[in-house]
Amino acid sequence: MEKNIFWYRNKEPVTGEKLPENISTDVVVVGGGMAGLSCAQKLREEGLSVALIEKDFCGAGASGKTSGFITPDSEVELSSLLNNYGAEKAKNIWEFALSGVEIIRKNIELHNIQCDYQVQDSLFIANSFAHTKYIEEEHKARKTLGYRSTLYSVKELEHIIGTKQYRGAVRYPNTFGMNSYLYCQALRDIVIEAGVKIYENTRVLRVNAEGVDTAFGRVTARKIIVCGDRFIPDLGVLQKEIYHVQTFLGISKPLNEIEIKKIFKDSHMMVWDTDLVYNYFRVTGDNRVLLGGGDVLYTYAHSPTDNTARFKRQLTAYFKKKFPDIAIELEYVWPGMLGVSKDLLPIMGSDEKLENVWYVGAATGLPWAAALGVYAAERIIDGRNEFDETFSWKRKFVIGPRMQALLTTPVTYAVSHSIVKYIK
Numbered sequence: 001m002e003k004n005i006f007w008y009r010n011k012e013p014v015t016g017e018k019l020p021e022n023i024s025t026d027v028v029v030v031g032g033g034m035a036g037l038s039c040a041q042k043l044r045e046e047g048l049s050v051a052l053i054e055k056d057f058c059g060a061g062a063s064g065k066t067s068g069f070i071t072p073d074s075e076v077e078l079s080s081l082l083n084n085y086g087a088e089k090a091k092n093i094w095e096f097a098l099s100g101v102e103i104i105r106k107n108i109e110l111h112n113i114q115c116d117y118q119v120q121d122s123l124f125i126a127n128s129f130a131h132t133k134y135i136e137e138e139h140k141a142r143k144t145l146g147y148r149s150t151l152y153s154v155k156e157l158e159h160i161i162g163t164k165q166y167r168g169a170v171r172y173p174n175t176f177g178m179n180s181y182l183y184c185q186a187l188r189d190i191v192i193e194a195g196v197k198i199y200e201n202t203r204v205l206r207v208n209a210e211g212v213d214t215a216f217g218r219v220t221a222r223k224i225i226v227c228g229d230r231f232i233p234d235l236g237v238l239q240k241e242i243y244h245v246q247t248f249l250g251i252s253k254p255l256n257e258i259e260i261k262k263i264f265k266d267s268h269m270m271v272w273d274t275d276l277v278y279n280y281f282r283v284t285g286d287n288r289v290l291l292g293g294g295d296v297l298y299t300y301a302h303s304p305t306d307n308t309a310r311f312k313r314q315l316t317a318y319f320k321k322k323f324p325d326i327a328i329e330l331e332y333v334w335p336g337m338l339g340v341s342k343d344l345l346p347i348m349g350s351d352e353k354l355e356n357v358w359y360v361g362a363a364t365g366l367p368w369a370a371a372l373g374v375y376a377a378e379r380i381i382d383g384r385n386e387f388d389e390t391f392s393w394k395r396k397f398v399i400g401p402r403m404q405a406l407l408t409t410p411v412t413y414a415v416s417h418s419i420v421k422y423i424k
Helices: 034-045 078-085 087-111 131-142 180-194 231-234 256-264 307-321 368-381 401-407 407-422
Strands: 023-030 048-054 121-125 148-150 170-173 197-199 205-206 209-215 216-225 243-253 269-273 280-283 290-292 330-340 345-348 359-360
Touching: 023 034, 034 048, 034 087, 034 180, 048 216, 078 087, 078 131, 087 180, 087 368, 121 131, 131 170, 180 197, 180 231, 180 269, 197 407, 205 216, 205 231, 216 368, 231 330, 231 359, 243 307, 243 407, 269 345, 290 307, 330 407, 345 368
Parallel strands: 023 048, 023 216, 048 197, 121 269, 216 359
Antiparallel strands: 121 170, 148 170, 205 209, 209 216, 243 290, 243 330, 269 280, 280 290, 345 359
């Protein structure tokens, strides 16, 4: 078990029951992260029998290791969607992500989930004067599409955040932070109580038209929904369409109220900057600073790295530069990897040969994952399909498979993300 992940401190992961034998069900969901659990919950609410298969424990992957920023603005900003898709489609996509925010919020409030739920506005902040155009574009996009937005100049920003190192920001409400691991663990218990059969420590070896095969037996089902994110290519599918990015998270020892006030003068917020490989931070309920970031050398690496000492130095240096009067000591630092597509939108659709097999992946942010899980369930329940084309793995990308073979996959994704986010 990974001991350096702060989220596990108060609730040690416990792997549940393995698949005991061959079983049959209406739907089998593969993956016990945010997408898989949200999908299983929705399916069960509609009366279907559901089995969820997870190779480790629920929340073991990206969903349980993240920063817990519950905002639609995870990797691609609204302004990028507006530039790339036009007003109507951009708003539809944004509303989809916003629905994920509300799915998570509703569960927390309805079931009284104890997951360090912290209502905090989002603050997209410019690292340089050259980057102020990005926050201005984001503010304009939000106002154009009818969303609340506050644009701060350098002088105005000094009343909000305790540093002069940023050059402006855009702020918006109705977002929050949480302990994503505790949320996934609680949702696991909720769906089990509702009647979903969850089998953990059970790796899926093969997916076919009849169901899924594991080392312990087969789950036969009419419908198969694979919510495996970056692990989907391990099943031999979507190997060019889904890759991964790596980030690092650190969390400090608790700060006192005076120190916290030096960071956020107005109110606590979830902050991320305008760099392509961006840095981000927020304050937890017990006054710890959660700080994340990465660099190009590691972001698109083929495999995970455990070089946490390097990133502890890097994250600490970033924060010291921005807030030189505050000495933080990072108590925990850990890596995380999440699946991504080349245009940073999700990948979703049926198998090329097996129409009853549905893949859900590349959800760059927990709200996206929750919304995708519910969407996949509703597609089975009532034929929902308005995003099938937008999120299809067959959609056209800036860099196609031939050029990807020449550039290599990591370079392809790095270039594609630069184009999608900041090259107009």
